[in-house]
Amino acid sequence: MLEARNLSAGYPGRAVLAGVSLAAQPGRVLALLGPNGCGKSTLLRTMAGLLPPLGGEVLLDGRRDYSPRQAAQRVAYLPQSRTAPNITVRRLVLHGRFPYLSYPRRYGREDYEAVDRALAAADALDLADRPLPELSGGQRQKAYLAMALAQETEAILMDEPTTFLDIRHQLEVLALVRRLAEEGRGVVLALHDLCLALTAADDVAVLGEGRLLALGGPEAVYQSKVLERVMGVRLDRSEGPGGRRYFCQLPEEG
Amino acid sequence: MKDLRISSTRTKYAIPALGALAVLSALLSLCLGAVPLGPGEVFSALAGRESGAAAQIVLYARLPRTCGCLLAGAALAAAGTIIQGVLGNPLAAPNVIGVNAGAGLCTALCAALWPARTAALPFAAFLGALGGVGLVLAIGTRTGASRMTLVLAGVAVSGMFSAGIDAVLTFFPDALNGYTDFRVGGVANLAMGRVAPAFWVALTALFLALSLAGEMDVLLLGEETARSLGLPARRLRLVLLALAAALAGSAVSFAGLLGFVGLIAPHMVRRLVGEDSSARLLWASALGGAALLTVCDILARTLFAPYELPVGVVLSLLGGPFFLWLLLRQRRGRRRGHA
Numbered sequence: 001m002l003e004a005r006n007l008s009a010g011y012p013g014r015a016v017l018a019g020v021s022l023a024a025q026p027g028r029v030l031a032l033l034g035p036n037g038c039g040k041s042t043l044l045r046t047m048a049g050l051l052p053p054l055g056g057e058v059l060l061d062g063r064r065d066y067s068p069r070q071a072a073q074r075v076a077y078l079p080q081s082r083t084a085p086n087i088t089v090r091r092l093v094l095h096g097r098f099p100y101l102s103y104p105r106r107y108g109r110e111d112y113e114a115v116d117r118a119l120a121a122a123d124a125l126d127l128a129d130r131p132l133p134e135l136s137g138g139q140r141q142k143a144y145l146a147m148a149l150a151q152e153t154e155a156i157l158m159d160e161p162t163t164f165l166d167i168r169h170q171l172e173v174l175a176l177v178r179r180l181a182e183e184g185r186g187v188v189l190a191l192h193d194l195c196l197a198l199t200a201a202d203d204v205a206v207l208g209e210g211r212l213l214a215l216g217g218p219e220a221v222y223q224s225k226v227l228e229r230v231m232g233v234r235l236d237r238s239e240g241p242g243g244r245r246y247f248c249q250l251p252e253e254g
Numbered sequence: 255m256k257d258l259r260i261s262s263t264r265t266k267y268a269i270p271a272l273g274a275l276a277v278l279s280a281l282l283s284l285c286l287g288a289v290p291l292g293p294g295e296v297f298s299a300l301a302g303r304e305s306g307a308a309a310q311i312v313l314y315a316r317l318p319r320t321c322g323c324l325l326a327g328a329a330l331a332a333a334g335t336i337i338q339g340v341l342g343n344p345l346a347a348p349n350v351i352g353v354n355a356g357a358g359l360c361t362a363l364c365a366a367l368w369p370a371r372t373a374a375l376p377f378a379a380f381l382g383a384l385g386g387v388g389l390v391l392a393i394g395t396r397t398g399a400s401r402m403t404l405v406l407a408g409v410a411v412s413g414m415f416s417a418g419i420d421a422v423l424t425f426f427p428d429a430l431n432g433y434t435d436f437r438v439g440g441v442a443n444l445a446m447g448r449v450a451p452a453f454w455v456a457l458t459a460l461f462l463a464l465s466l467a468g469e470m471d472v473l474l475l476g477e478e479t480a481r482s483l484g485l486p487a488r489r490l491r492l493v494l495l496a497l498a499a500a501l502a503g504s505a506v507s508f509a510g511l512l513g514f515v516g517l518i519a520p521h522m523v524r525r526l527v528g529e530d531s532s533a534r535l536l537w538a539s540a541l542g543g544a545a546l547l548t549v550c551d552i553l554a555r556t557l558f559a560p561y562e563l564p565v566g567v568v569l570s571l572l573g574g575p576f577f578l579w580l581l582l583r584q585r586r587g588r589r590r591g592h593a
Contacts, residue, residue, distance in 0.1 A: 048482050072484030083342075083476040086529040091471075098472050099484045151483070 001026060001061065001186050002047060002075050002155040008055035009039060009046040015054050016042045020212045022205050024155040024186030029177055031201035032190045035231055038207040040190035041080065044157045047188070048077035072099035076148040080159040082140065089135070089143040090128040093118055096150030114150050122146035122176060138169035145176065156180060158189040162196070174200045194227065194235070198246040206230060222246065268526040269534065272541035276324065279548040283320040284312060286552055288560065318444040323551045323565070324544040325449060326441065326505035327515050329456040331523075331543020332536055333501035334516030336463060337387075339474055339532065340494050345405050345580055347517035348383070348502035352411035354513070356386025357499075357506035358436070359415045362422040366429035372448055376455040379503035386411055387499050430510075439512030439566030441551055452504040459500035460540060467533035470494060474532070512547070512566050514573025519543035521580070 003023035010016035016039035024030060032040045045051045047058050049071050057064050060074055076096075085092075096118065097111040119125045124142040127135065132143060141161065148156055161177075162170040174196065177187050181202070191197040197204065198218040206214040206221060208230035214221050221227060228235050234251045237244060284296045291299075291308055299309035300317070334347045341351075348354045360382025361375055368374065393407040419437070422429060430436045463470075469490050472480050480487040505512060523538040550572070551565040 050478060050481055067484070068481070068486065069484035072482065077478075077482035079476075079478040079482070081476075082479070083474075085474045085476075086524075087474075088530060091530045092475070095472050095475060095483065098468075101468065147479075 002157075002188075003059045003062075004043070004047055004056070005059055006056035007043070007046065007053055007058060009042045009051065010054055011051070012054075016210065017207065018055065018211055020056075020207075022212065022215055024157075024188050025203070026154065026184050026186050027181050028202040029181045029187045029189070029200065030203045030205060031197040032188065032205050032207060033194060033197055033227065033231075034207035034213075036192075038230075039210070040207055041159050043207065044077065044159050044188065044190055048075060048157050050077070069099055072151065072153075074153050075155045075157065076151040076153040078144055078148050078156070078158040078161060080163065082144055084132045084135075084140060086131055086133055088129055088131055089124060089146070090115060090119070092132060092143055093124075093128075093146045093150050096147040099151060114152060115146075118146045118149035118152075121149050121179070123172070137164050138166065138172075141165060141169065141173065145173070149180075153185070155186045155188070158187070160190050160192060162191065162193065170196065194231065194233075194248055195246045198222065199244065218246075219244075265527045265530075265534070268523070269537050269541065272523065272526070272538055272545065276541050276545040276548070279545045279552065280320050280324055283323065283548050283552050284316045286556055287311070287316060288555075314445075315443075318446045318449055319441050319551070320548065321446070321453075322441040322444040322449050322509055323548040325453055325456060326509040326512055327519070327543040327545070327547030328540040329452075329460070329501040329505040329543075330512060330516040331519035331539040331546070332460055332463065333498040333505075334543075335520040335523075335532075335535055335539040336470075336494050336498040336501070337516070338520055339470060339535075340491050340498070341404060342474075343404055344521070345402075345517075345577075346408075347514070347520075348498065349412075349511070349513035349516060350405055350577075351390045351408035352386040352415060353383045353390075353499055353502045354386075354506050354511050354516075355412040355415035355419070356389075357383040357503040358511045359418040359422070360385070360503075361507050362419050362426075362429055362436070366422050366426035369429070373451040375448070376452040376504045376507040379507035380455065380500045381503075382415075383499035383503035383506070384496060386415065387495050391495070433508075433510055435564035435566060436510035437566075438564050438570065439510040440564035441509050442555075442562060442564065444508060448508045452507050456501055456504040459497045459504070460536070463494065463497045463501075464533055464536055466490070466494060466497075467531070467536060470532040474529075510566065512569060514569045514576070515543050515547050517580075518573055518576050519546050521576075522546075 001024050005021050007020045008015050008018040020043060034040055046053055049068055060066050093115045094107055097107055097114060119128055122142050122145045124146045127139055127143060161173050181187055201218060204218050204221045205212060206226050213230060214224055214226040222235060222237060233248045236247045285291050285293060289311055295308050296312055298304050299312035330348055337346045337348060338344055357379035360378040364375055364378035389411050390407045394404045469485060472483055472485050473487055473490055477487045519542045520539045523542040527534050527538045529535060550568045554563040554565045554568045
């Protein structure tokens with residue numbers, strides 16, 4: 001599956017991250033955490049092949065010689081900023097099948113079936129014939145998620161999929177992420193909400209100071225106090241009927 | 255197949271309807287003029303069964319003129335559709351971003367320096383159009399490429415190219431003798447010999463663009479998304495803009511600096527066929543643009559008969575207010591937060 005090995009990411013002359021090694025694991029959700037500007041998006045974009053690595057490599061099944069098209073059949077990427085072209089949701093989702101098209105660019109029966117599956121999985125069937133610009137933020141998010149699902153990739157990268165969503169939609173997105181992992185896909189997502197990430201992810205990668213500071217299960221990372229240091233908050237934890245929950249607050253002075 | 259679910263009845267019949275409109279306007283254009291002719295006379299002249307004055311008028315005056323209108327309208331409208339889509343800018347059009355002016359300058363230069371080489375004109379125009387779009391694009395990316403910046407850069411580039419055209423015409427007053435009204439655009443006194451080379455250039459570019467329509471659909475999702483779907487977005491954008499330059503250039507090479515078809519027609523057909531499919535949009539705008547320009551030309555020569563206006567004047571009368579309306583709508587859109 002998708003793996004970053006000793007990866008340096010950033011823009012020419014301005015490295016944001018160096019020496020990062022992590023991988024999407026089948027059946028697991030990996031959350032990237034860290035303060036603003038720590039390079040979560042840059043790392044995802046580099047792993048998605050949108051930015052050339054400054055050093056190290058991005059490997060697919062241990063190989064680095066794959067075309068953008070081959071990568072698009074294996075790895076889906078959901079960017080944070082999305083345009084809303086004036087097309088229907090179904091049409092948008094259909095474009096998720098683009099990596100599988102050969103010339104002459106005609107979508108076939110399989111593609112339409114994959115679209116229906118993806119719409120159902122993303123709970124967006126009722127939106128299928130609505131034009132994108134008419135939708136609310138949460139609905140648009142579902143539409144784009146469905147497009148990524150229609151790509152039918154083993155790995156899915158998501159950049160802040162819960163931003164700008166109300167809490168109900170955030171939880172729905174994370175529930176979908178969980179279902180995707182249960183289907184055996186590897187999900188990597190950048191999140192800014194620590195508490196949500198620690199409860200929803202199987203693994204947590206903490207980015208900061210230009211490198212990967214910690215990688216492990218939520219509890220191990222919580223114990224290590226790295227997150228508290230790099231985010232400048234105090235983290236607490238409680239066991240409740242719904243399972244383990246994490247809380248952030250400002251650290252006490254002194 | 256299932257795809258048809260997406261298109262409503264309106265979009266399904268829109269393209270045949272636009273085609274019918276283009277044919278109808280072409281017929282009218284052959285019939286109407288200083289000497290009104292019946293459809294029967296026109297047909298027998300076209301079939302070569304007559305050789306009288308009526309046949310002369312049809313074959314040597316109205317037929318080239320009508321073909322020119324259809325071709326220039328289709329080419330400019332298709333170019334406008336591509337440019338608006340690829341730049342993601344509803345205000346963009348071949349005449350707005352300096353493509354037409356660039357094509358005009360090179361046409362004038364070519365006509366001045368090699369007066370006998372009529373067939374080379376569309377290629378010269380293509381180079382000029384390419385220069386125009388390249389210049390505006392370079393300025394746009396330097397300054398952040400907001401919609402307004404691109405339009406302003408286009409105004410500046412158009413201004414420079416126009417000055418160039420004036421300079422060429424000062425030194426070679428006879429360069430554009432074959433053209434009536436090169437500066438505003440006109441199709442009076444066209445000869446088939448000038449339309450034909452442009453026709454092949456435009457046809458090739460249009461079919462190449464249509465063959466890339468699936469890619470164009472994906473490109474319109476935004477560069478990030480397009481690239482994550484495996485599309486070489488930057489290369490495709492350049493190829494499509496070059497095709498738009500070829501289309502606009504071919505029109506300018508025989509009709510002069512026709513404005514606004516490339517702006518109006520895409521917006522009009524978008525309302526008819528939606529934006530789900532670039533292929534459908536390209537077909538519709540080519541047919542709609544052909545009809546629009548032909549109708550404008552009919553108006554131009556009948557409204558004030560026996561005086562004829564250049565078709566470019568009619569177009570600017572229609573297009574100016576339309577452009578202003580678009581601008582105002584843009585402003586409102588931005589205030590609501592989604593420009």
